[in-house]
Amino acid sequence: LPQLGRETLxxxxxxxxxxxxxxxxxLFIGPELIPRDDLNDLIxxxxxxxxxxEVVHLSRLRNGLNVLELWHGVTYAFKDLSLCCTxxxxxxxxxxxxxxxxxxxxxxxxxxSAAIQSVQGAKNVDIIVLLPKGHCTxxxxxxxxxxxxxxxxxxxxxGNSDELDEPIKTVFADVAFVKKHNLxxxxxxxxxxxxxxxxxxxxxxxxxxxxxxxxxxxxxEVVVPTGAAGNLAALPAVVWLPPPQPSSQRPCRLPG
Numbered sequence: 739l740p741q742l743g744r745e746t747l748x749x750x751x752x753x754x755x756x757x758x759x760x761x762x763x764x765l766f767i768g769p770e771l772i773p774r775d776d777l778n779d780l781i782x783x784x785x786x787x788x789x790x791x792e793v794v795h796l797s798r799l800r801n802g803l804n805v806l807e808l809w810h811g812v813t814y815a816f817k818d819l820s821l822c823c824t825x826x827x828x829x830x831x832x833x834x835x836x837x838x839x840x841x842x843x844x845x846x847x848x849x850x851s852a853a854i855q856s857v858q859g860a861k862n863v864d865i866i867v868l869l870p871k872g873h874c875t876x877x878x879x880x881x882x883x884x885x886x887x888x889x890x891x892x893x894x895x896x897g898n899s900d901e902l903d904e905p906i907k908t909v910f911a912d913v914a915f916v917k918k919h920n921l922x923x924x925x926x927x928x929x930x931x932x933x934x935x936x937x938x939x940x941x942x943x944x945x946x947x948x949x950x951x952x953x954x955x956x957x958x959e960v961v962v963p964t965g966a967a968g969n970l971a972a973l974p975a976v977v978w979l980p981p982p983q984p985s986s987q988r989p990c991r992l993p994g
Contacts, residue, residue: 740765744950751944755794756785759823759937766933772830780830784822787812787855794819794938796945806942812855813881815848819938820931825856825863827930832862839920841865844906846899847874850892851881853924858887867892868902935972 750761760781767777785793790810797805811818832839841863843853850867857863869882871894882892895902910916910923924931939960944950946958962970 748950751950755792755941756781758941759934762936763933780826781823784826794941796942804946813851815852817848817852820934821852821856821924823934824924824928824930829860829862838862839922842906842921842923844868844899844902847878851878854882854885854890858885858890860889864889868895870895870898870902873898932972939972
């Protein structure tokens, strides 16, 4: 895992959300994979459709309670943040390798619409979304069924989102079929999605921590409403190493 010192945290604490995403992504994506200028351009392009100039905003409420607003993307879902970046990274590699892929997504609502918006109109990506009839909100259903792009294919299916996961798992278990049709998915544990979501926790911490000059660093309690814990998976992905201490003290994770 990448390890960060206090000096790096100080430098990052004043960054905008997009700049923080760039720095975090560069820890995992070396210049041999994506040159830094290209990486910066991809992330800027990914966030260009957000309604909020900050992309992510922290609302300060009473008694030290804060709400991190992750809903300023096209579909009003937090998944816009990670999927817009994932789609840019995906298209970057597909263009370099002159390949076309088909993305298969089963959705309970928000993933499907966010995935569609992230790749709609892309020349090297087709997306197939399985929509559980009667189990999504009307807004989510309309977000998925009203995108009139040739590369977007939405199907209503019987059953709930957990039940439609089963045939998708069966398809991806057929390795020969997957290779023949260049299939992939954009589910919650896709690594590029987890990577971008790391930034949520750093950004919130820098906004909420009273000072980074304290030792140990002040703790911040994070409450994450979640279905499958995909967002929470981003929490332990980067480790902060404190200054050298006696051997009885172990490195700790970044508070929050």
